[in-house]
């Protein structure tokens with residue numbers, strides 16, 4: 001049971017974590033700190049938090065657990081600000097979509113208190129942001145990846161895993177490097193591909209006609225192009241190396257497809273589509289709903 005939980009950045013993820021832990025009866029008092037007064041008022045009225053702190057430093061004062069759930073580019077300043085105010089037994093974690101940059105920021109900002117920081121990433125979300133989109137069941141049946149540090153006490157890692165399980169999530173562990181490599185391919189690249197297609201069409205003279213007739217294929221492919229621009233700017237910059245590798249691989253695959261189309265090679269096109277279609281069907285068959 002957490003006596004005082006501090007959430008820095010009470011948006012979709014921070015708000016959902018608060019609602020889920022409250023519903024699970026795992027927390028007595030939740031304090032939030034954020035940038036926008038309107039969002040914090042909303043967090044209070046939705047029951048995600050019990051009190052609004054004037055700053056991140058004030059929020060963590062006396063807390064026994066802290067979740068940092070701001071865009072990853074804002075994390076270095078948050079770590080620096082909260083470091084002097086963290087009690088020795090306070091567990092600190094984050095929800096950032098990238099891990100190596102967040103770990104580096106935590107090392108530099110938290111100093112020797114980095115041992116109290118167990119990095120995490122819930123693989124759940126939506127293209128909507130802000131606490132108004134938060135849901136107590138957002139993490140139910142979803143994976144949460146922890147990338148523990150060598151300095152972490154095993155008991156702290158176990159404590160954090162138990163909190164995420166109380167939110168209904170399944171918990172996995174991997175290195176921060178493996179995390180960033182995998183998510184560059186299955187999350188960061190698809191977001192860039194969706195942003196690119198929509199941006200290309202939106203910039204055309206006849207954009208209105210294209211969008212008017214776009215159907216469900218376009219809707220499915222581009223759903224994530226409605227995601228939070230600030231958050232995705234930070235992710236693209238934070239995971240630059242792995243993302244560049246994946247962009248190059250995708251451009252190569254598109255060039256291959258372009259060649260096949262240009263040459264009119266139906267047999268090769270069908271073979272490629274067959275492979276991709278089977279892999280996609282296999283993935284949906286084994287994926288949790």
Ligand code: NAD
Nearest residue numbers: 009011012013034035069070071072096097125126129130
């Ligand atoms: P969000 O925009 O819904 O919430 C972020 C909140 O942080 C906002 O309320 C914003 O006002 C506040 N904030 C921004 N900068 C701040 C600062 N410097 N100090 C205090 N508050 C600040 O975003 P979200 O979707 O909840 O994402 C939060 C984190 O979780 C990000 O690091 C993101 O990479 C990660 N994440 C997002 C998803 C997703 O699909 N949305 C999934 C997994 C992880």
